[in-house]
Amino acid sequence: MVESGLTINDLINYVLNVMSTYDKDELRVTIQESMRCILCSLYGVSTNVNHEIKPVDGALGLIRALNDPDVRLGLGLLIELLRSMGKCLRAAEMTRSLGNGDCSLTIPCHYLAFNMANLNRNDINDLRVGK
Known part of the structure; x- marks a missing residue:
């Protein structure tokens, strides 16, 4: 449920509070691996890579x-x-x-x-x- 009057600072503080409860090494590895995978995937679909995007029909x-x-x-x-x-x-x-x-x-x-x-x-x- 989203509260009215919620600011971006409230959201950032909430995320930081939740992140502080995680094991620091697990969180570091999770973020590193996630970012590598996301960036690799974005590069793979970027215009820098020659490929033809074919729609999947049915x-x-x-x-x-x-x-x-x-x-x-x-x-x-x-x-x-x-x-x-x-x-x-x-x-x-x-x-x-x-x-x-x-x-x-x-x-x-x-x-x-x-x-x-x-x-x-x-x-x-x-x-x-x-x-």
């Missing part, structure tokens, strides 16, 4: 595109990103359903998202701020 065109190992690898990355986003969304939904609609946990949400199988609702309630 399901058969998609199946034909899957013959390309680079397409399969890129699709695998997208699926992993979607899986990770889904886990985070499920964790956020669970924490909101247990409280008053906000996330007031003492640990980063990524911990919940990727360790959910080992946690139950009582564990999550114990992680709330002020407990």
Whole structure:
């Protein structure tokens, strides 16, 4: 939910606060690898590279595109990103359903998202701020 009157400084402070909860080495590696992949991908679709962009027409065109190992690898990355986003969304939904609609946990949400199988609702309630 976006609050009215929210400023760019509020957003920056929120992002910095969340980032400060991450393990510094993990965060550094994650940002470095993400930026390398993003920049490489942007270069790959830029006008500096000679290639012809061909639209994928329908399901058969998609199946034909899957013959390309680079397409399969890129699709695998997208699926992993979607899986990770889904886990985070499920964790956020669970924490909101247990409280008053906000996330007031003492640990980063990524911990919940990727360790959910080992946690139950009582564990999550114990992680709330002020407990």
